[in-house]
Amino acid sequence: MQTDRFNDPVAFRDFLDAKLAGAPPDFTLHDALAQWELENQADRGESLAAVRRGFESLEAGKTVDAFEFVERMRRKIRPLPPR
Structure with missing residues (x-):
C-alpha cells in the first residue's frame, strides 16, 4: 500500500520547498x-470512493472465490500447453 502522503514528512518538505520558491x-x-x-x-x-465502490460490489454479490481467482491468474500467467 502506498504511504499516506498527508503524513509523509519528505512529501511535505518537497511541497513546502515548491511553495516557498514562488511564494x-x-x-x-x-x-x-x-x-x-x-x-x-x-x-x-x-x-x-474506491473503497466505497469495493463495498458496493461486495454487497451486490460481485465476488469471486479466492481459489478460483488464483487458478485463473495461474492459467493466465502460465497457460497450459496445447493438447
Missing part, C-alpha cells in the same frame, strides 16, 4: 498547511 513575502505557515491539507483531501477522496 509572496506574506506567505505563512498557516497558508502552507491549509494548501497541504486541501491538496491531500483530493487524494483521500479518491481513495474513499
